[in-house]
Structures are given as C-alpha cells and as structure tokens.
Amino acid sequence: MIKIAFCLRRLPRLTQDEFLQYWYETHAPLVRSHQKVLRIVRYVQFHPDLGPFSARLGAFRNAPEPFDGIAEIWYDNREALETLGKDPEARKASRDLLEDERRFIDLSRSPIWAGIEKEIISR
Numbered sequence: 001m002i003k004i005a006f007c008l009r010r011l012p013r014l015t016q017d018e019f020l021q022y023w024y025e026t027h028a029p030l031v032r033s034h035q036k037v038l039r040i041v042r043y044v045q046f047h048p049d050l051g052p053f054s055a056r057l058g059a060f061r062n063a064p065e066p067f068d069g070i071a072e073i074w075y076d077n078r079e080a081l082e083t084l085g086k087d088p089e090a091r092k093a094s095r096d097l098l099e100d101e102r103r104f105i106d107l108s109r110s111p112i113w114a115g116i117e118k119e120i121i122s123r
Contacts, residue, residue, distance in 0.1 A: 001041070002081050003117050006071040009109040019068055020047055022104045030100055031073075034093035038084060042074040067110075081114065 010019035024045060031043055047069055048054065058066060075081045084090040101107065 002075045004073040006112040007067045008069045010068040039080045044072045046070040
C-alpha cells in the first residue's frame, strides 16, 4: 500500500471550527465522489484535539505549532498512484479537489508527501 499524508494548515481567515466543518462536510464528500476514478482505497481525516492534553504533550516535547488536521489517502500500489496523470478523468478529478482545497487550506504551508507505511505495532 502507498499512502499520501497531507498536513493541513487552514487559511488565516477561517477559524479552526470553520476549517474542520468545511473539510468534513464539504470536502470529504467531494473526495468520496472521486474515489473510483482516483483509485483511492482509503481516506481518513485526522481532526486535532487542541485541549489541555494536546497542549501539555506539545509543551513536553517542545513541539512547533500543531497542524489544523492531517489527511491520509491510501492506494493499492505505486502504479495506481503514478498512472493517475495519464487518465483524463483522474486529472480532472484532481483539479476539482485542488480547486476546492484552495477554499480552506493554506497550501503553501501544508506539506504533502507519499510513502510506504511500515507497521511496527498492531492490535
């Protein structure tokens, strides 16, 4: 499995609640609508808990400012991801998602990368 991790920072004009609501209620259904053409196997949104425990955890580790959320997207294999650019429907779906992301994500401050999960501990 290949996984994309996208560490999101919201646009400055949005509150944390506005960002999370838009991401979950508007963007997630858009991703779901393109699942087949984009060959997405799994999509997860990780919404932060910015409560006291998270603040203490960050302080203990001298961590930088937390992300506003993390998106994780899985593909069956490298080929499934790498060949998307050759499919006109997939290119259009990718453009649709990017256009929507510009409405709530500060893309210039949101790192994204692809890699392979190495499971160390499992239930």
